[in-house]
Amino acid sequence: MKIVVVGCTHAGTSAVKNILKEQPDAEVVVYERNDNVSFLSCGIAMYVGGIVKDPASLFYSSPEELTSLGAKVNMQHDVLEIDAAKKIVRIKDLMTAAETIESYDRLVMTTGSWPLTPPIPGIEQQNVLLCKNYNQALEIIKRSENAKRITVVGAGYIGIELVEAFALQGKNITLIDGLDRILNKYLDQELTDVLENELVKQGVTLALNQQVSEFCGEMGKVTHVKTSHGKYGTDLVILCIGFKPMTELLANQVDRLPNGAIIVNEYMQTSNPDIFAAGDAAVVHYNPTDEPAYIPLATNAVRQGFLVGKNIEKPTIAYRGTQGTSGLHLFGYNIGSTGMTEASAKAAGLNVQATYFEDNYRPEFMPSTENVQMKLVYDKESHRILGAQLMSKYDITQSANTISLAIQNKMTVEDLAISDFFFQPHFDRPWNYLNLLAQQALEDLA
Structure with a gap:
């Protein structure tokens, strides 16, 4: 069986490794337009902030590793065309400009996503940067060194992490977002109010509920960002306003969402059973709504890539869906x-x-403790848990994984209220804080 993999970041790397593990006799051919694989873009802010000293540590695989496992890896090769009917791809070597044709038995589409770049006047200027891949991370580091004023457009996770990194460097930061709250997709107002106050305390200028209308500049460089509410001086702009799937190669050949995300079944097959898709190029099954959704996260990508490997020959392990946990x-x-x-x-x-x-x-009798702010979202009739948010100076983040499992397994508020969690005063109370949260929800329902 000959398998062509198009794109090799998280989903592609995971797919290649697991295909070769499950099908050691398969011929696996990889095409990647960049010169690297498996870059952890979620670590860019840590690199910018100096927490990660060596950018090479943000790669967890390499072309050499995939080659050693048995794949034929073609870096800096751009796939120009896919003909699903003939089961061939047309490729261009970006170093030599030579074009070739490759046939396949199975195709794996793991082309990922690209940052959204709306048609804002002045966006083409040289100090308006994107934040996605390794080369962009290097450019952000380089240009931010001499920038005193930095504007981040987009208050999602990537934007917020960059704001923190630059603020800790003493930069003058402006954060612009079209919505009225930061982290709007992930947190409700009770928690975002606390974080917004913290950003202001750190000297960050919040320009929320404002749309960017123009990047004003001179000599090809932005000097001001104009919004629906004002004008902000800047030396550097970083756009973090979301992502779009890169799937045009399969337009009109497989079923897609209106945004281009490829629709897959529980075995990662597209509407063409010989074409698989995973990662930011594909939809996920979103368990809280039991509907397909587009949630570009590395966690989703590596799991879907794993399933491609398990199911490439025949349906074996079904996708369990996602909660978008972060x-x-x-x-x-x-x-x-x-x-x-x-x-x-x-x-x-x-x-x-x-x-x-x-x-x-x-317990308060311990030498120290920390407050935990929590919110539980649930169906009013069935009491099924649909979401949760937690925040504390203590590391309670693994509790989000606990609630994630509760959502995946369709547990109710009653289930969580009396779930078995251990008690030891070093770690928690006789009733874990998740128990108490659910017990309060039961009171609210009553």
Whole structure:
């Protein structure tokens, strides 16, 4: 069996490794347009902030490793065309410009995503940067060294982490977002209010609920960012406003969402059973709504890539879906989020209720303890848990994984209220804070 893999970051790397593990006799041919694989873009802010000293540590695989496992790896090769009917791909060697044709028995589409770049006047200027891959990370580091004023557009995880990194360097930071709260997709207002106050304390200028209308500049360099509410001087702009799947090669050949994300079944097969897709190029099954969704996260990518390897010959292991679970460390706060927020659930038309609750993570008689802020989102009728958010100076982020499993397994508030968690005063109370959160939800329901 000959398998062509197009794109090799998280999903592609995971797919190649697991295909070769499951099908050691398969011929696996990889085409990647960049000169590296497996770059952890979530570590860019840590690199910018100096936490990660060596950018090479942000790679967990390499072309050499994949080659040693048995793959034929073609770096700096761009796939120009895919003909699903003929089962061939047309490729261009970016170093020599030579073009070739490759046939396949199975095709794996792991082309990933690319940062959104809206048609804002002035966006083409040289100090407007994107934040996704390794080369962009190097460019951000280089240009930020002499920039005193930095504007970050987009208040999601990547944008917020960059803001923290630059603020700790003493830069003058402006954070712009079209929505009225930071981290809008992940947290409700009870938690974002705390974090926004912290950003202001750190000297960050928050320009929320504002749309960028123009990047004003001179001699090809931005000097001001103009928004619907004002004008902000800047030496550098970094765009972090979201991602779009790179799937045009399969347009009109497989089923896709309106945004281009490839629709896959539980075995990672597209509407063409010989073509598989995974990672940022594909949809996920979102368990809180039981619907397909586009959630570009490395965690989803590596799991879907793993399943490609398991199912490439025949359906073997079905996808369990995702809750979009994530974690963040920001100015001393540890934040975990999974599933739906109250705001997103109501926007989706679901009949939900939410409970906000605070408690210390362990008894007050211990030498120290920390407050935990929590919110649980659940269906008002069935009491099924749909989402949760947790935040504390203590590291409670693994509790988001606990709630993630609860959502995946369709557990209810009642289930969580009496779930078996150990008690030891070093770590928690006789009732774990997740138990107490759910017990408060039961009171709210009553």
